[in-house]
Amino acid sequence: MADKHLSRRNFLINLSRYGVILGGSSLIISKTSAIENLTKYVNSKFLFDYKDELYKNAPIARYWTSTVLKNADCRSCHSPNEINENTHGHKEKTVKCLLCSQGCVIKENEHGKCRGRINFKGELHSLVYGRPIAIHTDPIEKKPFYHFLPGSEAYSLATAGCPLSCLFCQNWEISQASPEDNQVKFIPPTEIVNNSKQKNVPIIAFTYNEPTTFFEYMVDIASEAKKQNLRSVLVSCGFMNPEPLKELCEVLDAIKIDLKGYSENFYKNVCHASLSPVLRTIKQIAKSKTHLEIVNLVVPTLNDSDKMMSELVNWIANEIGNDVPIHFTRFHPDYKLLNLPPTPISTLEHIRELAMSKGIHYAFVGNVPGHEGNNSYCPTCKKAIIKRNGFFVTENNIKNGKCGFCGTVIAGVWK
Numbered sequence: 001m002a003d004k005h006l007s008r009r010n011f012l013i014n015l016s017r018y019g020v021i022l023g024g025s026s027l028i029i030s031k032t033s034a035i036e037n038l039t040k041y042v043n044s045k046f047l048f049d050y051k052d053e054l055y056k057n058a059p060i061a062r063y064w065t066s067t068v069l070k071n072a073d074c075r076s077c078h079s080p081n082e083i084n085e086n087t088h089g090h091k092e093k094t095v096k097c098l099l100c101s102q103g104c105v106i107k108e109n110e111h112g113k114c115r116g117r118i119n120f121k122g123e124l125h126s127l128v129y130g131r132p133i134a135i136h137t138d139p140i141e142k143k144p145f146y147h148f149l150p151g152s153e154a155y156s157l158a159t160a161g162c163p164l165s166c167l168f169c170q171n172w173e174i175s176q177a178s179p180e181d182n183q184v185k186f187i188p189p190t191e192i193v194n195n196s197k198q199k200n201v202p203i204i205a206f207t208y209n210e211p212t213t214f215f216e217y218m219v220d221i222a223s224e225a226k227k228q229n230l231r232s233v234l235v236s237c238g239f240m241n242p243e244p245l246k247e248l249c250e251v252l253d254a255i256k257i258d259l260k261g262y263s264e265n266f267y268k269n270v271c272h273a274s275l276s277p278v279l280r281t282i283k284q285i286a287k288s289k290t291h292l293e294i295v296n297l298v299v300p301t302l303n304d305s306d307k308m309m310s311e312l313v314n315w316i317a318n319e320i321g322n323d324v325p326i327h328f329t330r331f332h333p334d335y336k337l338l339n340l341p342p343t344p345i346s347t348l349e350h351i352r353e354l355a356m357s358k359g360i361h362y363a364f365v366g367n368v369p370g371h372e373g374n375n376s377y378c379p380t381c382k383k384a385i386i387k388r389n390g391f392f393v394t395e396n397n398i399k400n401g402k403c404g405f406c407g408t409v410i411a412g413v414w415k
Contacts, residue, residue, distance in 0.1 A: 112163075167271075
């Protein structure tokens with residue numbers, strides 16, 4: 001029996017054969033134009049079919065409220081003086097997402113700012129659950145995590161979408177994409193975990209875009225990974241709300257937060273977000289048992305002033321402590337900031353020295369392969385306890401979580 005489900009590729013192959021026949025007809029001016037027109041039709045049809053399948057199978061998301069819920073708390077969207085118990089009501093089936101600090105109020109059939117969540121009939125659904133558009137195995141140092149199982153590999157994945165739209169985004173093709181833009185097969189959480197295990201990769205990393213967008217998928221994968229003795233790590237902008245973050249800290253082993261600058265204006269104008277939720281996130285993770293590292297991408301003229309960097313370093317030293325690894329990373333022109341030059345290495349060196357002068361034990365220069373600022377140094381004897389070249393560990397002098405030279409306990413996860 002013939003397969004009822006004709007693939008797009010086979011359809012186009014058959015189409016090219018028919019094009020030869022059609023080319024001889026007086027009704028068709030050109031064989032090429034006929035194929036081109038029909039190909040456009042086929043592409044649109046397959047895209048429509050994919051969207052239909054994507055929308056139909058999108059599971060209900062978590063962390064939201066809606067005007068259709070009987071127990072909905074109006075205070076989620078309105079201040080008390082806006083609410084009148086006798087007259088307050090809604091004709092529209094509106095949803096408010098409570099996952100991240102954007103707090104999107106979403107009309108029916110519309111997406112949130114992250115593009116990964118959509119309002120269907122007053123319910124919030126995830127369009128990215130089980131739909132990774134990027135899967136790759138990377139060194140854990142690439143994330144970057146420098147004090148979490150150094151030298152290990154990480155099975156890394158991402159979906160489309162991000163609640164931020166940073167002008168300097170290095171992964172904008174993924175983060176600024178919509179789920180509808182990429183036709184990908186559904187991959188259940190167990191398959192992700194099994195693939196990582198089969199490849200003997202001990203860590204699963206949620207990265208490349210903002211993984212908060214695929215929160216439910218991430219939690220399910222991390223929970224299954226824990227059952228199979230795999231570790232899970234998150235690379236995030238830190239813009240999630242406290243309750244979802246609490247759940248993440250319970251299933252994840254490490255989180256790296258991008259602290260993009262220490263200025264509300266910078267976050268507003270360059271990232272289209274806000275600083276205060278990110279600071280709150282960092283403090284919450286620091287109080288948990290989850291390993292934390294921080295990255296600051298240093299963008300020339302935008303967040304590299306001595307004033308901003310001094311405030312950033314002082315906040316970390318005073319509020320988080322001196323044992324959290326901090327990466328000051330070199331910017332390269334990308335996305336909408338092609339007009340700016342790469343960060344001068346001297347700027348990164350200056351900021352690293354500033355951090356160490358404030359008592360930060362583990363400050364790094366990032367995106368400069370071979371620089372001595374890639375290495376980890378013992379805060380007591382000052383010797384290099386982990387040497388790196390690019391994303392690779394070339395020497396590890398940590399023994400049982402301590403400096404191999406003087407015995408000082410080194411903050412991190414080593415086994």
